Amino acid sequence: MRVGILRSPSPLPGFGLSFGIMTAILSIVVLLPIGALLGRGLMIGPADLWDMLNSRRIWSALTLSFSAALIASLFNLVFGLMLAWVLVRYRFWGRRFIDAAVDLPFALPTAVAGIALTALYAPNGVFGQALAPFGLQVAYTEVGIWVALVFIGLPFVVRTVQPVIEELERDLEEVSATLGARRAYTLRRVILPTLTPALLTGFALALARSVGEYGSVIFIAGNIPNITEIAPLLIVIRLEEYNYDAAAAIGIAMLVISFAMLLVINAIQTWSRRRIGLA
Amino acid sequence: MPDITLSRPVPVTTEAPLIRGLLIGVALIFVALFLFAPLVTVFVEALRQGWVAALDALRLPDALAAIRMTLTIAAIAVPINAAFGIAAAWAITKFDFPSKAFLITLIDLPFSVSPVVAGLMLVLLFGANSTLGGWLIANDMPIVFAFPGILLATLFVTFPFVARELIPVMIEQGRAEEEAALTLGASGWRIFFTVTLPNIRWALLYGVLLCNARAMGEFGAVAVVSGKIRGETATMPTMVEMFYNEYLSVAAFTLAAVLAMLALLTLLLKSLLEWRHADLLAATRRH
Numbered sequence: 001m002r003v004g005i006l007r008s009p010s011p012l013p014g015f016g017l018s019f020g021i022m023t024a025i026l027s028i029v030v031l032l033p034i035g036a037l038l039g040r041g042l043m044i045g046p047a048d049l050w051d052m053l054n055s056r057r058i059w060s061a062l063t064l065s066f067s068a069a070l071i072a073s074l075f076n077l078v079f080g081l082m083l084a085w086v087l088v089r090y091r092f093w094g095r096r097f098i099d100a101a102v103d104l105p106f107a108l109p110t111a112v113a114g115i116a117l118t119a120l121y122a123p124n125g126v127f128g129q130a131l132a133p134f135g136l137q138v139a140y141t142e143v144g145i146w147v148a149l150v151f152i153g154l155p156f157v158v159r160t161v162q163p164v165i166e167e168l169e170r171d172l173e174e175v176s177a178t179l180g181a182r183r184a185y186t187l188r189r190v191i192l193p194t195l196t197p198a199l200l201t202g203f204a205l206a207l208a209r210s211v212g213e214y215g216s217v218i219f220i221a222g223n224i225p226n227i228t229e230i231a232p233l234l235i236v237i238r239l240e241e242y243n244y245d246a247a248a249a250i251g252i253a254m255l256v257i258s259f260a261m262l263l264v265i266n267a268i269q270t271w272s273r274r275r276i277g278l279a
Numbered sequence: 280m281p282d283i284t285l286s287r288p289v290p291v292t293t294e295a296p297l298i299r300g301l302l303i304g305v306a307l308i309f310v311a312l313f314l315f316a317p318l319v320t321v322f323v324e325a326l327r328q329g330w331v332a333a334l335d336a337l338r339l340p341d342a343l344a345a346i347r348m349t350l351t352i353a354a355i356a357v358p359i360n361a362a363f364g365i366a367a368a369w370a371i372t373k374f375d376f377p378s379k380a381f382l383i384t385l386i387d388l389p390f391s392v393s394p395v396v397a398g399l400m401l402v403l404l405f406g407a408n409s410t411l412g413g414w415l416i417a418n419d420m421p422i423v424f425a426f427p428g429i430l431l432a433t434l435f436v437t438f439p440f441v442a443r444e445l446i447p448v449m450i451e452q453g454r455a456e457e458e459a460a461l462t463l464g465a466s467g468w469r470i471f472f473t474v475t476l477p478n479i480r481w482a483l484l485y486g487v488l489l490c491n492a493r494a495m496g497e498f499g500a501v502a503v504v505s506g507k508i509r510g511e512t513a514t515m516p517t518m519v520e521m522f523y524n525e526y527l528s529v530a531a532f533t534l535a536a537v538l539a540m541l542a543l544l545t546l547l548l549k550s551l552l553e554w555r556h557a558d559l560l561a562a563t564r565r566h
Contacts (some may be wrong), residue, residue, distance in 0.1 A: 010374045012457055013467035019374075021366035029434045030389060033400035040403050050449050068380065079309055084308040090299055091361020098307070100550040106489070107542035107549075109496025111516040112535040116317035117521050119324050119532075127316070151313055170292045177291035205390075215498035215516070216319065219523070232395035236503060244408055250394045258391060 037255070042249040052249040057225050058234065062253060065231040068142060069210035072149030073157075077203050080157025081195070087158075088165040102158050105151050111213025117148055118219040140222030145230065148216040153206030162203035164195055196272040204265040211258055213267075258273075316495050336530035337537070341414035344510045345518035348429075352514065355492040356433040361483065364441025366500070368479075369471075372449040373457065382448065389438040398503025399434045400427045401428055424506035429514065432500035437490045444486035445479055447561040452478055480557040485549065492545040496538060 041049060053059075087099050105113065121138040128139060138144045168191065176186040213257045214232040221228045231254055238247035293299065299399045325333050336342060367386060371379055389397065405422035415422055420426045456478070460470045476483075498516040505512040507521060515538055522531035553560065 010454065011461060012454065012470070013461075014369060014471070015374045018366040018370040019376075022363065022370050025363040025434075026385060027368075029363075029431065029438055030385065033397070033404050033431075033435065034388070034392075036404035036409070037396070038399045082302060083309065084307050086302050090303055092303050094307075096550075098310055100546055101310060101314055103546055104318065104542065104548065107492045107496075107545045108318070109498060109519075109538045109542070110533075111519045112321060112496070112499040112538050112542075113317055113476065115519065115535060116320045116324075120316055120320050126320075129300045147313075151317065153315065173292040179409045183291075183294060208391040211498075212391075212396060214393065214502075217522075219327045232393050232499065233295060235395050235399055239402060239503060242408075244403060244406070248400055248403060251393075251399045254393060254396060262391065 016180070037248060037251055040245070041252045043247055044249065048182055048245075049252065052246050053253055057229070058231075058250060058253075060226040061229050061231040061234045061250075062257070063256070064142070064145070065211055065230070066257060068149055068230070069143045069153075069207050069213075072146050072210050073153055073203050073207040075146070075150050076157045077199060080154055080202060080206075080273050081161055081199060083154075083213045084100075084158045084161040084165055088162060099260035102155050104155075105153075110152065110213065113151055113220075114148065114216040117144070117151065117216065117260040121147065121220060139220050140224075140228065142228060144220035144222070145217050145228065148220050149213060152213050152216055153210050156205040156209060157202035160205065161195060161198045164198040168194060173255050193272075193276050196276070197269050200269045200272065204262060208258060208262065208264075211261075212254065247248050298455075310531060318539060321532055321535050323527060324368065325536040327532075328529050332529050333533040333536070336527075336533040337484050340532065341509045341513065341518060341521075342534055345513045345515045346537070346540055348513065349495050349515040352429055352433050353491055356430055356437060356494045357487060357491050359434060360437055361441050363438070364445050364486055365483070368440045368445035368449050369475075371446055373454055379413050387439050389435050393431075394436050394499030398432055398500040401431055401435070401500075401504050405431075415471055423504055424508065424512060426512070428504035429512060432474050432504045433494050433497055435499050436500050437493045440490035440493065441486035444482050444489070444561055447560070448479055448482040449475075450532065478559070479551060481559040481562060485560055488545055488549055488552070492542060495541060 005255075044052070061108075079094055083102065087095060087102075087219060118139055119125050121144060122128050123132065123137070123139065125139070128137075136143075138147055172190055176190045181189070212232060214230070216238075217230055218233055221230060221233075223229050223233055231250055235247045235250050238244075238250065294302070296340070312425055337346075367382075371382065402423050403409060405415060407413060407416055407423070407430065412423065422431070424529070456474050459472050459473045465473070497514075502517050503516055505514065505517060507513050507517045509518070509521060513521065515534055519534050519538070521529050522528075522534065547562075
């Protein structure tokens with residue numbers, strides 16, 4: 001932001017109206033609901049919240065949601081970077097088509113993705129049958145959850161890294177080459193550090209999305225308590241039992257863990273930006 | 280004089296052809312397996328018993344009601360979020376006030392909240408067991424398990440789309456043009472419609488497009504607040520789930536195929552915008 005311009009008071013009209021509309025809608029749609037959840041947590045009290053969360057089924061669900069999201073996002077970190085690199089740097093037939101297709105998981109409703117993946121990977125599905133001879137079962141296991149979360153998270157990494165690759169200065173790579181660095185060394189020591197902040201942002205976005213993902217996962221997961229039952233599903237189950245306090249407890253736990261995770265990623269990001277002199 | 284022959288320059292800023300080919304190959308296989316295969320499956324499963332069966336499934340009263348519900352929700356939610364996005368972008372980029380960064384964080388917040396938790400929040404706020412919810416139900420204005428709840432859930436999950444597209448574009452464009460219009464005596468609305476709106480229209484359309492896609496496709500948040508009452512509060516995505524769970528595979532996948540076609544249309548329009556008007560979209564979208 002250009003601070004110099006922002007300091008002079010704006011002569012433009014409409015501040016009251018636009019600020020009013022913004023705060024009104026923000027309050028009704030976002031702040032009030034979040035307040036309701038946190039308020040419920042306060043009413044229950046920390047000790048009772050902890051008691052409610054302290055069950056094997058809830059711990060399994062929370063661990064599964066976060067570990068599967070972590071695994072899928074790490075996978076997307078690698079393949080998303082590769083895809084972004086290929087799309088920006090190489091020219092091949094169908095490149096624009098692939099580029100547009102990367103956003104499919106953004107556009108396709110999660111329930112549609114969920115039933116499609118299940119149909120593919122179920123024991124009688126095309127991929128399910130192909131994998132069965134190797135003893136691999138994807139649908140109704142944790143692997144199925146990973147597959148769904150990879151689908152959901154992929155565009156986040158690609159779309160965050162892609163513009164940064166586009167703006168990389170080729171001069172730096174040439175300098176590195178003239179100084180005698182081999183290509184692999186240049187990639188590792190010149191290019192990768194420049195991409196790290198964007199990679200982390202993409203990773204964080206994919207992670208935040210996959211942790212809370214529900215629609216694409218519940219069809220393929222099998223939903224066996226303690227084994228393939230994700231935390232959002234457990235919230236839905238508690239709500240269907242009208243056990244609002246228990247549902248709120250799991251919801252608060254998810255918010256707190258997500259928030260802590262994003263803080264850590266933010267800290268790593270600041271550190272990596274500073275390392276390449278962007279801070 | 281020694282004969283100077285210039286050999287073909289060896290490219291130093293790309294990988295060896297073999298590695299390039301390998302990477303392209305792996306990328307194509309990855310996209311085919313993870314993105315295209317599920318998409319194709321939707322249409323294959325929908326047409327498993329032929330066109331007639333698929334079209335019959337779309338004529339089921341529950342399917343029709345769900346389609347109507349989804350279209351109505353999107354028709355209301357998208358304009359509200361567009362209005363919010365424009366108001367927020369105008370306030371944030373044209374004026375100075377403290378804690379702007381915090382405000383932007385609040386606007387982005389819905390993207391890091393699980394849709395199910397979003398639904399849970401609305402149930403806690405407006406459900407029968409809360410004071411507010413009890414009062415609303417007593418006065419015949421139920422929100423949860425009714426239309427307003429679905430609308431609020433949709434608004435929550437699509438909340439940041441328009442604002443986060445407009446804010447960077449309007450920061451980049453600055454205030455000079457609007458200030459010039461002001462010195463020429465234009466009113467606030469005139470400035471907005473003749474100066475600002477033409478500058479941001481493609482970015483606005485882009486945000487609206489993404490907002491609409493998510494509004495029509497939202498599942499988790501809507502599933503929680505709607506109660507999934509068929510014919511009444513079921514939307515297309517929740518109806519897909521109900522058909523699927525009742526082993527009405529063709530009906531589920533046909534409705535899913537309609538949603539998939541909407542998604543493809545969204546991608547097509549989005550790509551057109553990116554190719555034609557890249558310079559007028561937020562910087563991160565330029566590729």
